[in-house]
Amino acid sequence: MRILSLLQSLRLYPQPPVLIRRSLEDDMLGEYPIGRGEDIFISIWNLHRCPKHWDNADVFNPERWTLDGPNPNETNQKFSYLPFGGGPRKCVGDMFATFENVVATAMLVKRFDFQMAPGAPPVEMTTGATIHTTKGLNMIVSRRTNPPVIPISR
């Protein structure tokens, strides 16, 4: 479920929110002519929140995908899900990044409690090459004194 939560986060907050391609030759993109050398900006943010592709597009719901199914990727989501891009220039670190993130998050929440800092400004976003917070994400991080015991079924 942690992987699906991460991949759902990347649907709602893709980094980067825009991909760029440059046309090598004159072409048509649907009904739109594209000239050689022109740049095409692909809004991954809009694609990931498009109601044509997603039910309740703005809702965080990791259970859109199933635990026993394949991790969502561009191919099995019919190119409506592109957090790591697609095609020959797709991110080469996608699997590494996914598993590293799950391990790092698990280690952090096992050892620390995270709370919003009192009086912290509301978390707002701004975009550039990536999405980031406007005024930070001010939190109080405290070490857990009694880490939870997680039973392992045998």
Ligand code: HEM
């Ligand atoms: C959550 C973490 C990450 C995200 C969301 C991410 C996302 C992306 C995206 C969207 C692209 C552009 C793909 C395209 O234009 O189609 C890209 C390219 C790339 N990423 Fe990542 N990435 C992540 C982590 C990593 C890591 C950990 C590595 C290396 C270990 C990595 C290596 C690369 C490389 C080398 C490219 C350029 C590929 C090329 O141009 O051929 N990325 N990444």
